[in-house]
Amino acid sequence: MTELISSGLVRGLGIGSTYALLAVGFVIIYRATGVINFAQPALMILGAYATSVLATGAGLPFPVAVLAAMAVLAAVGMATERVALRPMVGRQPFAAAMVTVGVLTVLFVVAHRLIGTQVRTVGDPWGLQRAELFGVSVAQVDLAKIVVSMVAIGAVGLFLARSRLGLAMRATSMDQEVALAQGVDVGRMFSLAWGISAALAALAGMLIGTSAGGFEAITALVALKALPVVIVGGLDSIKGAVYAGLLIGVAEALTRLYQPRYAEWLGANVDVVVPYVIMIVVLVVRPYGLFGTREVERV
Amino acid sequence: MTVDTGVPSGRERAERETGLRVRGRGRGLRVRGRGVRGRPLLYTSYAADQAIWNTPAKRGWTLALVGAVLVLPFFLSRDLTSLVTTVFIFAIGGIGLNLVTGYAGQVSLGHAFFMGLGAYTAAVFGGAGSDQVIGWGLDMAIWLPMAGVVPALVGLVVAPLAVRVRGLYLAVLTLGLVFIGEHVFKEARSITGGAGVGRAPAEPVLFGMDLRERYHLFGYILSREAVYYFVCFAIFVVLAIAARNLTRSKPGRAFAAVRDRDVAASMMGISLRRTKTLAFTVSSFYAGVSGALLVMVIGRVTPTNWNLFLSIDLLAVILIGGIATISGSILGAAFVVLMPRIVSELADVVPFISTSPSGGFLSVFQLQTMLFGALIVLFLVLEPRGLYGLWVRVRNYWKAWPFSY
Numbered sequence: 001m002t003e004l005i006s007s008g009l010v011r012g013l014g015i016g017s018t019y020a021l022l023a024v025g026f027v028i029i030y031r032a033t034g035v036i037n038f039a040q041p042a043l044m045i046l047g048a049y050a051t052s053v054l055a056t057g058a059g060l061p062f063p064v065a066v067l068a069a070m071a072v073l074a075a076v077g078m079a080t081e082r083v084a085l086r087p088m089v090g091r092q093p094f095a096a097a098m099v100t101v102g103v104l105t106v107l108f109v110v111a112h113r114l115i116g117t118q119v120r121t122v123g124d125p126w127g128l129q130r131a132e133l134f135g136v137s138v139a140q141v142d143l144a145k146i147v148v149s150m151v152a153i154g155a156v157g158l159f160l161a162r163s164r165l166g167l168a169m170r171a172t173s174m175d176q177e178v179a180l181a182q183g184v185d186v187g188r189m190f191s192l193a194w195g196i197s198a199a200l201a202a203l204a205g206m207l208i209g210t211s212a213g214g215f216e217a218i219t220a221l222v223a224l225k226a227l228p229v230v231i232v233g234g235l236d237s238i239k240g241a242v243y244a245g246l247l248i249g250v251a252e253a254l255t256r257l258y259q260p261r262y263a264e265w266l267g268a269n270v271d272v273v274v275p276y277v278i279m280i281v282v283l284v285v286r287p288y289g290l291f292g293t294r295e296v297e298r299v
Numbered sequence: 300m301t302v303d304t305g306v307p308s309g310r311e312r313a314e315r316e317t318g319l320r321v322r323g324r325g326r327g328l329r330v331r332g333r334g335v336r337g338r339p340l341l342y343t344s345y346a347a348d349q350a351i352w353n354t355p356a357k358r359g360w361t362l363a364l365v366g367a368v369l370v371l372p373f374f375l376s377r378d379l380t381s382l383v384t385t386v387f388i389f390a391i392g393g394i395g396l397n398l399v400t401g402y403a404g405q406v407s408l409g410h411a412f413f414m415g416l417g418a419y420t421a422a423v424f425g426g427a428g429s430d431q432v433i434g435w436g437l438d439m440a441i442w443l444p445m446a447g448v449v450p451a452l453v454g455l456v457v458a459p460l461a462v463r464v465r466g467l468y469l470a471v472l473t474l475g476l477v478f479i480g481e482h483v484f485k486e487a488r489s490i491t492g493g494a495g496v497g498r499a500p501a502e503p504v505l506f507g508m509d510l511r512e513r514y515h516l517f518g519y520i521l522s523r524e525a526v527y528y529f530v531c532f533a534i535f536v537v538l539a540i541a542a543r544n545l546t547r548s549k550p551g552r553a554f555a556a557v558r559d560r561d562v563a564a565s566m567m568g569i570s571l572r573r574t575k576t577l578a579f580t581v582s583s584f585y586a587g588v589s590g591a592l593l594v595m596v597i598g599r600v601t602p603t604n605w606n607l608f609l610s611i612d613l614l615a616v617i618l619i620g621g622i623a624t625i626s627g628s629i630l631g632a633a634f635v636v637l638m639p640r641i642v643s644e645l646a647d648v649v650p651f652i653s654t655s656p657s658g659g660f661l662s663v664f665q666l667q668t669m670l671f672g673a674l675i676v677l678f679l680v681l682e683p684r685g686l687y688g689l690w691v692r693v694r695n696y697w698k699a700w701p702f703s704y
Contacts, residue, residue: 036470084676084680087680093466093467094404094406094470095679095683097406097467097470099679099680101672101675102671102673102674102675102676104672105611105668105672106669106673106676109668109669113665221607224607227471228475231468231471231472235467266486267482267485267486269482273478273479276475277475277479279472280475283460283464283468287463287464287468288468289468295465
């Protein structure tokens, strides 16, 4: 029972909240610009690298280093949007999504070049310590993942719901032309969306980098698991991203825990494909995800 | 029964004006010979307009190109011959992806999976069996078609999902195929040899002739690379013409209609289910064949080779080459396969590129990958029609020369 809670549920919620964080980044960009940002994995790993450099290299206090890394990545995200994505406004979403695939390739090489072949750590304060939660010993890092992610997502949600800028962003995602007519600087909203999304990716990168083995450039591919998460949740739903992230995280952790014991014939590392299997099953039943808006078709 | 109204019919008028006899009845006008003398761009029938080689220039250049390709291996070194063979193979895969993504508008990031499936189907049907892996050692005349048919059947199974799901949802769905496929390939050890080990490809024995032996042709000794080259070129030509014919036939026009507006297409009586299923099936067939040929040329591969980056390579073929054009896919394949080689040749000349993996500002491999990404972005932003679009611009400029328009 304690095993189920500590290495099943709590770890799953920990991973899941990281996925949720990445997925919210996808959703924000999708809502603002109608594009899936395939470059998110590269932004995430660059975020982990920036945190690592600032915290262990420059010796900044850890929270300061994390915030600074988020700021750096927000700048990278905004620059990417301005250079590569802004010229694609008004073109097919497919073409713009393919541009982000190109951006992924470029930034991934940059990450490889910066990180090199060695394994880095982000210098987080949690390490392997454990905490007592309702009489069950759980890893501190899992709790930290849940708390940090939920606080960040909550802050973004609050920003979108309450602030003037958030209102402008929501207006942009509903109808760009009308928003423009109301005096919203739509270009700035695109930029802002990429900035927020890249900052969230950096935070997620830091959380992924806390794993006991550290991180390398190839760890970036973990972020691709946030894609099934956004699909399961629905591409345009922040609520969906959070629920689906947690669901897939827990499913993955439970698979890792029980599959070697009960379904060994499925082979090693089945947990890697679990998100995709869940995605396919959900898509068969609901083509727009659990919380996604059904597209209205007009001829 | 004909009634003479005294008014000249369309055919009579055409005969009078062009001075040529018109044959054929009913369906439009067909002037004997191709086009009208001295006016090659005047088409007098729909069929002439829709012909693959509808201008003398296209006929001439295609013939010249085929001639050049046929004599090329006699002048190239063996490794360059192999490289050009890879161009043909990527062109086959690229044409397949272009059918589903370019013509039918269904984004697929999953083509690496279908290529892998084709390669392993070929290995099972044509490879040598052992106590570790299954292999039936059949002839290439069997394993090559099977390498297309089995992925096509799997494509047929996946297609219903694609019918339900649209746009970017589909892109991510097919991305999932790559990851699930990679896992299955790793685990199905008796078929694929397992992770990190891999298995030898199918044996290239075509109609009882072992392609690995040396053959004599017009007094030349053909190396193994040259034999592969000609075989792959022949398959490529057949598949390319078949694809071109598909796209200018009824299903091809249905593809374009579905791509441009699927709701409108279904209002016009085009079955979305049938069209998308056909696109996926044909496209998977092409991918499977190209996967099987690819391992034949490059040799043993492990299951992890069929990954997302191979899919991105194929996407680059059609994005750089030109969406929804067959000749664009060929240009793109040439570009994507030859570009890394050109970069590594340049590395000796340009100072800041190092040939070692870690030293210098950028290694060759890193520069190749980076150029790749940058070029995808540049083409999409500046010339969405790709290399084919650049060619069209050049052609149109010279067509009207010396007038600018």
